[in-house]
Amino acid sequence: MSRPAPKTLRKDVIHNRAALLDAARAVFADHGLDAPLDLIAEKAGVGRGTLYRHFADRTELALAVLEADVADLGRRTADQGEAPETFFWFLDRLAEDMIRNAGLAGLVRNVRSPDALTPLRQSLMEAGAAPLARAQAAGLVRKDLRPMDIRLIATLLGAGFQGADEAERQAVSQRTRALLMDGLRPRPEAS
Known part of the structure; x- marks a missing residue:
């Protein structure tokens, strides 16, 4: 099964996604899976809306x-x-x-x-x-x-x-x- 070709993304979108992944990795490790998603957004330096634009849940x-x-x-x-x-x-x-x-x-x-x-x-x-x-x-x-x-x-x-x-x-x-x-x-x- 082949994946569709990725769209060209703006640098800030790529940066925000990477920051969210790094923050999630750290927050989940420190606070467990029940850690507030707001804490992940805060650690990534983005708003809650940005988190939900990238990840539904x-x-x-x-x-x-x-x-x-x-x-x-x-x-x-x-x-x-x-x-x-x-x-x-x-x-x-x-x-x-x-x-x-x-x-x-x-x-x-x-x-x-x-x-x-x-x-x-x-x-x-x-x-x-x-x-x-x-x-x-x-x-x-x-x-x-x-x-x-x-x-x-x-x-x-x-x-x-x-x-x-x-x-x-x-x-x-x-x-x-x-x-x-x-x-x-x-x-x-x-x-």
């Missing part, structure tokens, strides 16, 4: 934060180069993002329209597809993994965070990564 704003983070992860992953080990770097950064955005996961689970998650899922698969293919070609991970499996990996990396404090999220993430790495190893061919 809290869920749309949370999804936009996650989409921006996945797009950033994709850029950072591409910057790592062509080494087959980049897939593991990608998974570690994804796990860190999952820890940082743990509070947003609950909101995403409650998204009513499955189509609303399509861009986020697609971006995640695109970010990891090339590193996955290189790791497979080098024999570092099992051959039967597909880019769609990156969604499953992300789900596993974000599991177990509900109600957990920072230290517990770190511990759960480390254990999940250890189990995942074992499951990603190539399997001996059946004889």
